[in-house]
Amino acid sequence: MPNSKSAYSFSNKKEKFDTHIIVVWVDNEAGVLARVVGLFSGRGYNIESLAVAQVDEKLKISRITIVTTGTPQVVNQIKLQLRKLVPVHKVADFKREDKAVIFKEMALFKIVGPNIKLEGALKACKKYNPVLLDKTKKSNVIQITALRREIDKMSKDLKKFGLVSVSRTGAVAMTRGADIFK
C-alpha cells in the first residue's frame, strides 16, 4: 500500500516546507484560541510554537503568534482560513528569514551546581541578554531572549553547567521601523 496521507488522491510532488510566523489579531472571547488551534489541527497544519496574550485591554484584542511550516500553498490556505473566522480581525504572515521583522523568544534556565558552574552558565549566556532572576548558593535562574535556534543551542550547551530545567515561550514578532502591520 502506498502511504495514505489522504485516502483520496496522491500527489507525487515534493514541495519545500518553509517556516512562517503567522500573527493573528483576535477578539479576546471564550473559545477563540480553540477556534484557531482547532483550525490548525483539523486541517492538518503544523504548529511549532504558539504565543498568545491580550494586547489591548479596552478593545479586548489578543495577539496570537504562531510559528508554522508548510508549502507555499498550505501557508496561503492557513492565512485564508484564519481570515474566515468571525473573531479574527487581521492576519500577518512573516517569513523566518524576513529582515524587516524582529522575532524573539524568551527562555528560563535553572542551573544547579557549584559556584564555578553557575558562573560558567551565566557567562555562556552573555550574548543573549541574560538576566539573573533568582540566585541561591546552589542554583541560578537565568532569563535570556533570543531566536529559537539560539535557545535550542543554549539548552544543549548549558547541560554541562548543571542545567536542570528549561521553560520557554513561543516566538513573538514585530516589524522594524515606524510602520505597523495593517
Added chain:
Amino acid sequence: MSKLYSGAEIVFKCMEDQNVDHIFGYPGGAVLPIYDELQNFKSIKHVLVRHEQGAGHAAEGYARSSGKPGVILVTSGPGATNVVTALTDAYMDSIPLVCISGQVPTHLIGTDAFQECDTTGITRPCTKHNWLVKDINDLAETIHKAFEVATTGRPGPVLVDIPKDIQFQKTKYKKPKKENKLNGKSHNHFNQNTIDQLIDLMSKSSKPIFYTGGGVINSGPKASELLRELVYATGFPITSTLQGLGSFPGDDNQFLGMLGMHGTYEANNAMHDCDLMINIGARFDDRITGKIDEFSPNSKKVHIDIDPSSINKNVKVDLAIVGDVKTVLSSTLKSLKQKKSKFLKSNKQKTSKWWEKIQKWRSVRSLDYIGSEETIKPQYAIERLYELTKDKDSYITTEVGQHQMWAAQHYKFNKPNRWMTSGGLGTMGYGLPAAVGVQVAHPKKLVIDIAGEASVLMTIQEMSTAVQYNLPIKIFILNNQYMGMVRQWQELLHDKNYSESYTAALPDFVKLAEAYNCVGIRAKTPEELDDKIIEMLNTDRPVIFDCMVDKVENCFPMIPSGKPHNQMILGPKDQENQKITGKGKSLV
C-alpha cells in the same frame, strides 16, 4: 421604561424580526422555557420532527429550496449531538442554518450535569461560528448576528447555545442593527481589470468550457439567469457539478451534463482537453477532479468564488475572481456587451472544431444502459419519473448512493433550487427529512425523494412527521436490496467480496407505509411502472413507492479512482478492459 422580555421570548422576537416562519425542532428539558413561549408567537410555526438529525436535514431542504435560512431548535446533550450530522452536512454544502440549542443552567456547566455536553466545543469544526450565551443582555444581539453570519458570504450553519437560566432571565429586547459592512468583511474583491482579463481569455480561447457549481444556486435565482445569459452570449459549452444542477437548463444543447466521477463522457473529456476553464462557484472537489496531477493539463483556469480560501486550495488557477457570482456575472456581461458586442458571431468559427469534438464524445452516449423487459432498470425508473413529472415544476431530494447519481444523470433540472442532495458530506438519510423541509416551504408543489432502500431506513421515522403535517411527499425508493454503491465498489475494487452490503431483513415498504398511515405503492415490472408512478402522483398524501429494480446494476460512466478525466469506464463491456488495480484501490 421599555418592556422586559424573558430570554425565551427574545428568541422568538429575534425570529420574528428575521422573518422566520417555520422552525424544525424537538423539545427537551433544557429548551422547555422556549417551547413554553411558542404559542405566543403565532407567525412562527413549529414542525415537530422525530429525531434531531431530521430537524437539521429538514431545515436544509427548507433553506435550499427557498433561499432563506433554515432554523432548528433542539435541546441540550443528545439533542445537540444528534444535530451534528446535519450541521456538518450544511457546512460542506454551504447551506445557511441557524441552530438554537438549549444548555444546562450556567452554574451547572462543567459539572457533567444531566444532558450536558460541550455543544459549542463539539460543533466548532462544523459551523461557521457558534456562541454560548452566558449573559441575557447579549442574547438578542447574538441571535441577530447568527442570522447574519449564516446568510452572508459563503453561507453555512451557525449555532447559538442558550443555558436554561438565561431563557428565564429578563431584559430589554434589541432590534437587529442595519449594517452595511459585514464585520469588515466585504465579499467582492475584484475590479474591472480582472473582468477585462477574463474577457480577454474568453476571446482568445478556442476550446473553452464553463464549469459551474452550487455557488451559482447560493447566489440566488438572478445568478442563474445571468449565467444563462452569459452561456448563450458566448456559445461556450457548460458542465455542472452535482450541486449546481438546475442553474442551467439540463435539456439545453450547450449543456454537457454533470461532470466528475459519475459525470458524462463528454463533460469529463471536455474538462480534460479544454484550453480555458471558467469555474463559477465550484470548488475543485476531489469527486470532480479525479487524479489531481493530471487534471485538465493544458488549460488556463479561471475561478470565480465568494470564498477566498477556495482559490488555489486544490487546483492552482491562473485568474481568481473573488466575489458573489451574481455580481461577477453581471459585470462580465456588461463588459462583454460593451467591448465585444459581436462575441458570439466572431467566436462561432473559433470554437466550431471544439464543438465537433464534443459531439463526437456525445455520440458515445455514455448514459446509455442495457434495458430490460423483465426487471425495472433503475435508470429507466428515473427516466420514467422524469418524463411523467417534468411539467410539474417538481422538487427532487435524494439520499446518497447509486440512486443519487442516477437521479443526477437522468433527471433534467431547468430551474435552480429544485434539486436538494447531500454532496460534500454524502449523508445517507438526508433525502426524506429534506423533502419534509422542502414541502413545508412549498406546500403546493410536488416533492419527491429519490431514495435507496438502505439510505431511507436511516431516517424513515420522519414519515411520521410528514403524516402529522399533511406533507404529501413522495418517497421513490429504488430498491435493489443492496447498499448499491458499496456493492459496486466491492465488485470493482474488492474482488466481488460483498462484505455486509446486502440487507437481509428489509421491511415490507408497502406495509411500512400503511403503518405510518400513509400510502404504499409497489412496482415490480417495467410494464406496470408508468401506471404506478401516475397513481403516486395522483395521491395527495405522503407515499412510499417501493420500486423493485435490478439488484446488480452498476452506475456508469465512472472515473475509476486514481485516474484522470479522460480515462473513464463506460459500461459493462468497457469495464472488462479497464481493471482498477494496485494504487487506485486505496483512493476511493
